[in-house]
Amino acid sequence: MPLSTSLALISLFVAALGFGLLLRFWLSSRQIRHVAQHREQVPAAFAGTISLASHQKAADYTLAKARLGLLEMALGAAVLLGWTLLGGLSALNQALMQWIGDGMTQQLALLVAFVVLSGAIDLPLSWYQTFVLEQRFGFNKMTLKLWLVDLLKSSLIGALIGLPIAALILWMMAAIGNLWWLWACLFWMGFNVLLLVIYPTLIAPLFNKFAPLEDEILRSRVTALMQRCGFSAKGLFVMDGSKRSAHANAYFTGFGAAKRVVFYDTLLAKLSAPEVDAVLAHELGHFKHKHIIKRIVSMFALSLAGFALLGYLTQQVWFYTGLGVQPNVASANDALVLLLFMLAMPVFSFFIAPLFAQLSRKHEFEADAYAVRQTSAQDLSTALLKLYEDNAATLTPDPLYVRFYYSHPGATERLARMQGGASAAV
Numbered sequence: 001m002p003l004s005t006s007l008a009l010i011s012l013f014v015a016a017l018g019f020g021l022l023l024r025f026w027l028s029s030r031q032i033r034h035v036a037q038h039r040e041q042v043p044a045a046f047a048g049t050i051s052l053a054s055h056q057k058a059a060d061y062t063l064a065k066a067r068l069g070l071l072e073m074a075l076g077a078a079v080l081l082g083w084t085l086l087g088g089l090s091a092l093n094q095a096l097m098q099w100i101g102d103g104m105t106q107q108l109a110l111l112v113a114f115v116v117l118s119g120a121i122d123l124p125l126s127w128y129q130t131f132v133l134e135q136r137f138g139f140n141k142m143t144l145k146l147w148l149v150d151l152l153k154s155s156l157i158g159a160l161i162g163l164p165i166a167a168l169i170l171w172m173m174a175a176i177g178n179l180w181w182l183w184a185c186l187f188w189m190g191f192n193v194l195l196l197v198i199y200p201t202l203i204a205p206l207f208n209k210f211a212p213l214e215d216e217i218l219r220s221r222v223t224a225l226m227q228r229c230g231f232s233a234k235g236l237f238v239m240d241g242s243k244r245s246a247h248a249n250a251y252f253t254g255f256g257a258a259k260r261v262v263f264y265d266t267l268l269a270k271l272s273a274p275e276v277d278a279v280l281a282h283e284l285g286h287f288k289h290k291h292i293i294k295r296i297v298s299m300f301a302l303s304l305a306g307f308a309l310l311g312y313l314t315q316q317v318w319f320y321t322g323l324g325v326q327p328n329v330a331s332a333n334d335a336l337v338l339l340l341f342m343l344a345m346p347v348f349s350f351f352i353a354p355l356f357a358q359l360s361r362k363h364e365f366e367a368d369a370y371a372v373r374q375t376s377a378q379d380l381s382t383a384l385l386k387l388y389e390d391n392a393a394t395l396t397p398d399p400l401y402v403r404f405y406y407s408h409p410g411a412t413e414r415l416a417r418m419q420g421g422a423s424a425a426v
């Protein structure tokens with residue numbers, strides 16, 4: 001029975017991985033073809049506002065990213081097979097077992113070794129993305145030194161936060177019995193809420209400087225807008241995003257009275273005051289429509305389902321053997337099962353990703369509509385166009401690719417909705 005179940009899992013895993021890969025390659029090739037075909041001409045709706053040079057830069061940037069994406073996809077699938085069916089994770093586990101013996105130290109060492117090795121495998125592509133791809137299009141502002149310092153800092157913070165959490169979850173798995181997953185899930189949710197609270201004030205400042213917004217005119221405009229919309233914020237900040245990248249952004253973060261507004265310096269350099277207002281109003285729209293809370297609640301519901309499934313799979317020998325791992329006979333398999341679950345889940349959850357992308361695009365439309373009511377469609381659309389142009393986001397993505405992946409609607413669709421105003425709103 002376990003043998004046939006494990007064969008069934010192997011087949012299911014390989015089929016899902018293969019089908020997912022085919023689907024991704026097909027979607028990317030559609031995107032590449034579509035963008036390349038529309039490269040020679042600015043779409044009619046933007047003919048007066050976007051130059052041919054900008055349009056072509058956006059096309060080339062999108063194509064370069066899509067091609068790198070193909071490489072990443074192939075590499076990711078090979079690495080995944082290496083860890084699972086080809087026996088990488090099993091070998092790593094055995095080697096550490098011989099070296100350290102069993103127990104909590106070995107399990108933590110397995111997690112650490114896995115994270116370090118996967119990180120090392122991803123590193124060359126991450127370097128290439130920053131120093132070749134982003135560099136070529138003028139977006140990268142990082143030096144190699146800053147990149148290395150960032151890497152060191154995030155590894156240290158990851159270890160400082162991650163190791164105690166991993167140890168605690170492993171302890172729960174061993175000590176609590178059958179319902180460990182429920183407690184682990186509650187703990188995980190609590191930790192995520194804590195992270196949302198401490199990230200803006202404790203972690204983000206380790207990477208960027210946050211200076212109070214000095215510009216008096218902008219300050220009073222933004223404050224007036226927030227009052228009009230019924231918000232109060234602890235502070236308005238400018239972040240030195242230009243330290244790393246020319247891409248521009250703004251966000252509104254935090255809970256209760258601790259809310260703060262953060263503008264990238266790159267955003268303020270590019271937008272006029274009314275346009276900054278419109279972008280902020282869009283962010284406030286996300287809060288007004290409770291998108292953030294909705295997202296957190298749905299992530300929690302998914303986590304609960306995930307932990308419950310994990311709780312069940314921990315007990316199933318076929319889950320290990322079906323993914324190429326020989327479970328330990330005399331000692332705990334908790335770290336192994338956590339890693340296997342993390343590796344195998346995305347192969348299956350990939351197929352429901354479009355649902356979340358669609359929900360996210362719906363939320364973007366709602367936030368746009370809110371911003372239009374509070375400021376003006378004109379300011380929001382010129383602001384968005386500037387951001388699309390500065391970030392070299394293509395105006396002509398493949399519609400099916402958008403449906404599958406895009407968390408934000410394409411520019412054409414978005415501006416059409418805004419300009420349509422109340423009459424087109426549904």
Ligand SMILES: [Zn+2]
Nearest residue numbers: 282286364367
């Ligand atoms: Zn948004």
